[in-house]
Amino acid sequence: xxxxxxxxxxxxxxxxxxxxxxxxxxxxxxxxxxxxxxxxxxxxxxxxxxxxxxxxxxxxxxxxxxxxxxxxxxxxxxxxxxxxxxxxxxxxxxxxxxxxxxxxxxxxxxxxx
Amino acid sequence: xxxxxxxxxxxxxxxxxxxxxxxxxxxxxxxxxxxxxxxxxxxxxxxxxxxxxxxxxxxxxxxxxxxxxxxxxxxxxxxxxxxxxxxxxxxxxxxxxxxxxxxxxxxxxxxxx
Numbered sequence: 001x002x003x004x005x006x007x008x009x010x011x012x013x014x015x016x017x018x019x020x021x022x023x024x025x026x027x028x029x030x031x032x033x034x035x036x037x038x039x040x041x042x043x044x045x046x047x048x049x050x051x052x053x054x055x056x057x058x059x060x061x062x063x064x065x066x067x068x069x070x071x072x073x074x075x076x077x078x079x080x081x082x083x084x085x086x087x088x089x090x091x092x093x094x095x096x097x098x099x100x101x102x103x104x105x106x107x108x109x110x111x112x113x
Numbered sequence: 114x115x116x117x118x119x120x121x122x123x124x125x126x127x128x129x130x131x132x133x134x135x136x137x138x139x140x141x142x143x144x145x146x147x148x149x150x151x152x153x154x155x156x157x158x159x160x161x162x163x164x165x166x167x168x169x170x171x172x173x174x175x176x177x178x179x180x181x182x183x184x185x186x187x188x189x190x191x192x193x194x195x196x197x198x199x200x201x202x203x204x205x206x207x208x209x210x211x212x213x214x215x216x217x218x219x220x221x222x223x224x225x226x
Contacts, residue, residue, distance in 0.1 A: 044156070
């Protein structure tokens with residue numbers, strides 16, 4: 001089955017700086033790679049996703065890049081703000097819902113004022 | 114538009130008891146997936162229901178079961194509770210039963226004592 005590794009487990013950055021979180025996956029059949037943000041007491045919220053026919057996708061301060069050959073994808077957050085503090089999860093799937101998403105273990109992002 | 118609703122939010126049960134958790138998906142969504150979230154194992158796929166049929170199940174013992182009703186609402190049941198079942202149980206709904214664009218509920222926090 002699929003295995004997703006996520007690094008780092010904790011990331012502390014100064015407000016206004018950029019943050020990068022990296023994930024690798026094992027199953028070459030995976031073609032859908034979402035990123036979720038989870039705040040305390042809430043469920044994960046989808047913030048951006050990418051499919052394997054695209055190399056990069058941006059949405060305002062957030063971007064995701066995908067390298068299919070190396071089987072890794074990354075989340076980039078620019079101009080970080082205090083409200084970006086949360087736990088971020090990457091995930092991978094073959095796109096079908098029956099097998100669900102395989103998640104990384106999460107990155108606790110801390111924005112220092 | 115109402116989101117995914119999970120009830121109850123918190124539960125405390127004793128070892129050996131059973132528990133039923135409920136999930137109401139976004140109106141019109143036909144797929145409901147369940148995940149277990151623990152600090153040690155992270156987010157793990159339990160099972161997925163689409164149009165009242167369980168399509169797949171993750172690597173969990175038979176004590177974990179679920180069902181989906183004709184209105185797409187879903188329940189999951191855990192029998193003979195063990196201390197290790199303490200976790201946040203999340204459900205996610207999607208429109209047509211793929212992993213694209215899951216919307217998660219806030220979860221049910223189950224504590225087994």
